[in-house]
Amino acid sequence: MGTVHAKSLDPLPMHGRDLGVHPDDLIEPPEQEQESKQEILENKDVVVQHVNIEGLGRTKEDLLGYEISDVFHAKSLIDVMKRAHVARLRLLRLGIFKDVEVLIDTSEGTDALPNGLDVTFEVTEIKRLTGSYNTMVGNNEGSMVLGLKLPNMFGRAEKLTFQFSYGTKETSYGLSFFKPQPGFFERNLTLNLYKVTGQFPWSSLKETDRGVSAELNFPLGVTSHTLKWEGVWRELGCLARSASFAVREEIKTTFCLLCFRGALFRINQVSEQKAHTPASDAHFYKVLRLNIRATVLSASLWGGMLYPIKGQPSCIADRFYLGGPTSVRGFGMYSIGPQSEGDYLGGEAYWAGGLHLYTPLPFRPGKGGFGDLFRTHFFLNAGNLCNLNYGEGPQAHLQKLAECIRWSYGAGIVLRLGNIARLELNYCVPMGVQSGDRYILRFTQICKISVI
Structure with missing residues (x-):
């Protein structure tokens, strides 16, 4: 029996550190049966009989079925490795696994075909709760940013993110929920709730925005598009007592004309x-x-x-x-x-x-x-x-x-x-x-x- 164990199947051909073994070494030669199977795997069509995923915890299997289904259509050993590599990248793209390894083996059991293969994805899920902390300095301003993330909340690559930023000139926080469509990760929905405060000293102006938004992302041909609805309550104020009359007049007018209708083209x-x-x-x-x-x-x-x-x-x-x-x-x-x-x-x-x-x-x-x-x-x-x-x-x-x-x-x-x-x-x-x-x-x- 031969095994290919790969963390990455790129680049091909099948040799090097990542693949573990050379294709010529896939089958150990001592027995006649193994030599025969090696000849079948290398020179003839193969059939992927089973695709297994090991290491799942809270992730739902139906989500992953969309990402790995293409492996069943492989017709040769090289094709199996290429499609398994693509499937591995698709699994990592979901953002719910820390690591994904691929194991390709000959089929075993009563239903095993002479040219049958089993492909196993060994996954390591990321933690239920992750956090980050960083500081930024730029344009005469410093800020501290704290973030919390709950990835894969309900087992289908959903993500809840909270971020808080405290700076010398502005403070903001936001709560975001991300939901992709199973099988079409590029098609996703994002909901946001946020509050942002900022200072604009060149205009003697300070601003506080409180808002909600819904954003739908989807591909169309070779391009990607976004449909977004956003409702914002904006408060403007003077940053200093010395603010000019023109700025004060703008602030007064803004409160009178604050509305939730308009058009945006970008x-x-x-x-x-x-x-x-x-x-x-x-x-x-x-x-x-x-x-x-x-x-x-x-x-x-x-x-x-x-x-x-x-x-x-x-x-x-x-x-x-x-x-x-x-x-x-x-x-x-x-x-x-x-x-x-x-x-x-x-x-x-x-x-x-x-x-x-x-x-x-x-x-x-x-x-x-x-x-x-x-x-x-x-x-x-x-x-x-x-x-x-x-x-x-x-x-x-x-x-x-x-x-x-x-x-x-x-x-x-x-x-x-x-x-x-x-x-x-x-x-x-x-x-x-x-x-x-x-x-x-x-x-x-x-x-x-x-x-x-």
Whole structure:
């Protein structure tokens, strides 16, 4: 009798540390019967007679049947191993198992066929309750994040998650329930209950959101889609007594016009840089990266527009904000555009872009060691934002966005420590500064740290 014991069946062919044995060693040769069976397994079609799952506790077997059923359609030993590997990945994707191992063996018993195989998945379930703790520092703010997770609550890959974040500027917590459709993990439903508080000193504004939401995710062709309903009660207040009259007026108007009806259309593409959009209604991102050995050239363009319906004025908390190390370097954090007495009011339309070149340090000091964590950084940033209460039609809006463009250029050094921290020290030259814009004299610094 021969056995294949695998923790991972990728890559093929069947040899190496992960598979345990070479296909030529699947059958021990001492007996004539085993030699005959080896010839059948290697050179002829096989039949998967049984697929077993060992190690189950609270997980329901009917859920796993969808994930492993394809193994029964295998016609050869190689095909069995490939399909078993795919099934293993599908089981791990459910997020309910810490480990999954695969055992392929010849069938035994009275009903065993000469070319029959049994496939066994040995699973290790994750704990009923897991927790996490981490701290984050970034943009002159520190926060502590606590999380609790109850995976596989009812035995069918459901997940209940609670997260609490306490920071120097904002505090939030949320409760989330995730339920996938058996056999179609990409089709799932998420229910959320949350409270978020935040401070926006550039606008002398503080905000507290309490809300519930339901989110349905589903694939359609090669794309994935999300349908979401959300109801939010938003409270706005002044962060300081010195808040401008324009901000106080916005807060008063917001309470009067608070409603639960509206429309949202959003198109997203992954981007490395984003403008600050507290509750933006539409935005898009385009990123182009070119890597040549250790040199990286990156270009990005993003923007958005907020169009209030029924002639109602937009809320200050929904508008776009621009400026700072995550958008247009050399300008103060979100300190571009309309302002009143030093409080920035945001805009209803914006665009921003950047061109970045990262290269190794000149003369490569510390090459092969600590010096490889540093890169020189050359950049060119540009952007603009405005309101939509002027001119006639979209042509006037586009013309306004093309006027008085803020831009900056400079160079610096970047220190990157994996996905944990990124530190930039740049020499910036802000250009196109308009009246009311706040800019930083030459130097800007970014620090983003997450400690788990």
